[in-house]
Amino acid sequence: SVMMKKRGLSDVVTTVLLILLVLAAVIIVWAFARVFILDNSAKIDTGVFNVGFSIPSKNVVITEDNNITFKLTRSAGEAELEAVNVIIEDNEGNRVVKRIDGSINELGSKTIIILRFEHNLTSIKRIAVAPIVLNKDGNEIIGNEVVSYKIKGDEEGSILTLPASSCTGSETQSCSGSNECKNYQQTCSAGTWGTCIELGNKIDGTSCSIGVCVVGSCVSAPTDYIAYWAFENDFIDNSGNGHEGTGQGGVGFAAGKLDQGASFDGINDRIEIPHTGSINLGADGSKFSISLWFKTSGNVGVWADHLIGKASDTSNLPNPLGVSLQLDNKISFSSNEAGSAHTATSTLAYNDNSWHHIVGVRDDNDLYLYLDGILVASNTGGSIGDTRSSSPLQIGTYTTGAVSGEWFNGKIDDVKIYNRVVNANEVSSIYYS
16 A cells, blocks of 8 residues: 555655646747747848849840840839849859848839949840839838849840941841841841841840840931931021021031031130020929030039039029030939939039940939930939920030039030930930941
């Protein structure tokens, strides 16, 4: 009987010990789990997995120099987007990650521009995007790739641009260039200039060396400008719309990019075109484009040298409409309103005593700057109001209004103004023609 009692007590003790061991194990596991959960709760609350993007079809443009432009559209999702990582992959599997700062509103879009020197790849096979969001503690969390776009070469937007061919008859022109799209030919219309481009990843079985072929059609330079000054020893508006200019301060003529051009001394030379409603561009939601050639070897003086512009009527903010050479000799295209500047500026300087072609485009609230046929800068996603001015349009400076201007020292030729958006292919055709 005593033995049975001892044995029963022993069983109880053993059971209690087992229960205590199990409880201890649970406590230890919970301690580790709690740390893990606390450490990762910030990631869970960010909504990373609610951030989605898309790259709309036919919105990827890759130039001959491998500069990349595409539109990125964000889907619905409440995460606080801080930036995105753009992943660029070449045909050999090499990857470059480029961080693009700035938020994109839900259902909003942003134009992404990545220049060749920023990725330095010789071919482009795939573009992907990963979100960078802030958690509740304000720390950055990098998400996984949420969109991947494979360069197929059969999208109209996925193009490369080659020098134009001169078509003197209904002859066949060969497609050639650094992309090595061989064995492809296209027929141009008689008497036109255009950009030879061609779609398709392979043409007649020949692969392109950079994954996207160039084009197969002739795109003529647009002629629906509302003002055009060729500066062939005069300041006549060759559009026929009567926007005749007047040379002031001793503007001269010299060899231009196309025949003659206007020459400015950087002291007091300018061309003034009287204000009219048709060239009073910059209304809220407006679309317009400015094209010109320029050449300079000098350095900018006080603040900026203005190639073309209008002064503001009411504020100390210059260039409600204009193209300027900045203090660091970079090019800027502006459409400014009182109290708010909107500018797209190049990354390189252009005071190299060579001719360069500029096209500045305003498309509602977005600005685009092309240099020598290539999109080099943009300013998108903002809100541009009414930037119109009753001041005269001036070439070589702007001197009226509340702000005195600076003077351009160099040559300007073939200035054209369009009251619409000139697209990338048209920009290329103007440059090569």
